[in-house]
Amino acid sequence: MTRSSLLRYATPNSFIIRQLHIQSLPSFIPNMNPTPPIFEFGKILSSLVKMNQFNTAISFSHQMELNEIQPNIVTLSILINCFCHLGQINFAFSVLGKILKLGYQPNTVTLTTLINGLCLNGQIRKALLFHDEVVIKGFHLNEVSYGTLINGLCKAGETRAALQLLRKIEGLLLVRPDVIMYTTIIDSFCKDKLVIDAYDLYSEMIVKKIYPNVVTFNSLIYGFCIVGQFKEAVGLFNEMILKNNNPDVYTFNILVDGLCKVGEVKKARNVLAVMIKQGVEPNVVTYSSLMDGCFSVKEANKATYVFNTIARRGVALDVQSYSVMINGFCKNKMVDEAVNLFKEMHSKNMVPNTVTYNSLIDGLCKSGRISDAWDFIAEMHDRGQPANIITYSSLLDGLCKNHQVDKAITLLTKIKNQGIQPNIYTYTILVDGLCKNGRLRDAHKVYQDLLNKGYHLDARIYTVMINGLCKEGFLYEALSLLSKMEDNGCTPYGVTYEIIIRALFECDRNDKAVILLREMIARGLL
Secondary structure, eight states: OOHHHHHHHHOIIIIIHHHHHHSOHHHHTTTSSSOOOHHHHHHHHHHHHHTTOHHHHHHHHHHHHHTTOOOOHHHHHHHHHHHHHTTOHHHHHHHHHHHHHTTOOOOHHHHHHHHHHHHHTTOHHHHHHHHHHHHHTTOOOOHHHHHHHHHHHHHTTOHHHHHHHHHHHHHHTSSOOOHHHHHHHHHHHHHTTOHHHHHHHHHHHHHTTOOOOHHHHHHHHHHHHHTTOHHHHHHHHHHHHHTTOOOOHHHHHHHHHHHHHTTOHHHHHHHHHHHHHTTOOOOHHHHHHHHHHHHHTTOHHHHHHHHHHHHHTTOOOOHHHHHHHHHHHHHTTOHHHHHHHHHHHHHTTOOOOHHHHHHHHHHHHHTTOHHHHHHHHHHHHHTTOOOOHHHHHHHHHHHHHTTOHHHHHHHHHHHHHTTOOOOHHHHHHHHHHHHHTTOHHHHHHHHHHHHHTTOOOOHHHHHHHHHHHHHTTOHHHHHHHHHHHHHTTOOOOHHHHHHHHHHHHHTTOHHHHHHHHHHHHHTTOO
């Protein structure tokens, strides 16, 4: 083979892939003259896989065999990978059988690919059994294999099982646990809000001289932020710097977002200042979190200032940033400003998503502009973004609050006929609307229907019904419902007690009111 022809096959992303699109597969391989060695075919298959062209790679592999080109362990492993990504696990294992039949020994890559395929397709138990089988048969697995299994367990919500596997790896000296294995489990613990377990594992890493990376710290900082332990999160941030792990944009975004979610907007701004000082450029996610935080503490002007700053700093505004602003304006009863910003999106050829529409429709409904909300629902439909149950729940709420309960009932029937299933939140809106519009009997019918259909009722809908009963003077029934609520495993809110206690005092049933008040205090609800 000449040097030029070798180079031609060594650059599959350009010449070869282009030819695959021009010619049909059956005619392509015979035209490869001279026929390249098998490793060149491996390069072509790898390139197809990198472009997610799994079906094409499978067809190409099939044509190779029809043209009597003998596959090797590499091309067959690639074929296994393709079947795994397509969810065709049985075909992947049939290729393993072929490998054994041809006298090849499955290598670590082949076995890890099958383990990953089982995990990707939610067959984590089969992955563990397969692991046990290959280990018994003396095949070698490496850190990537075990990292894949641990990741699969964590994604399946089996974090404890992942930790047990880590201990097994250590105990049997199968491989040396690495930072990826530890970080995967730490991240899973943090997402489950088990930050103490996560931090213990981090401390264990340090003792064992397995050095944490940026991802490890980001996971821990996120975990402490979502449970409101910002002092610990900032402590980890400082420790991260001391250990020469430079915080990245994700680190800063976690802190900014966490602080903004609990209304600590001033501290979030300080983090932003540190971020810029350290040469880490804030992105649209950073600014969106800060805008959301400003709105949460009723600082709409500051949110607008941040929004206007984004473009000046050369950061491109996206649908998410507009959605945050529109939602913030609506929550702060600045619906006209939200509508203007929505129009600005259209003028910039930005396509609003369902979240954008839902925020605006909710704001319009809460301000009593039901007809405008209907217009936007029609626009959603025209743009191929059909309204969902969140959209219609906002509309139902608006109709009920505007004393249009019959229209709300008609709308609920209509959306059910369209195949949109109302959730418990939707029904709570309707029950509340019926109660507040003097239709307690109808509200009770809806409540009873939900019970009969096996819906899991939450504290909100019980509280709404109890409030409706108290307003109409049905105190015995309200107390009975409070008891049923507890029997059904639903803990009352503080406001649930307040509603009944107030009604009891108004009816001079002071003794019962005091009993409930003491119960409320004992539960820490006052």
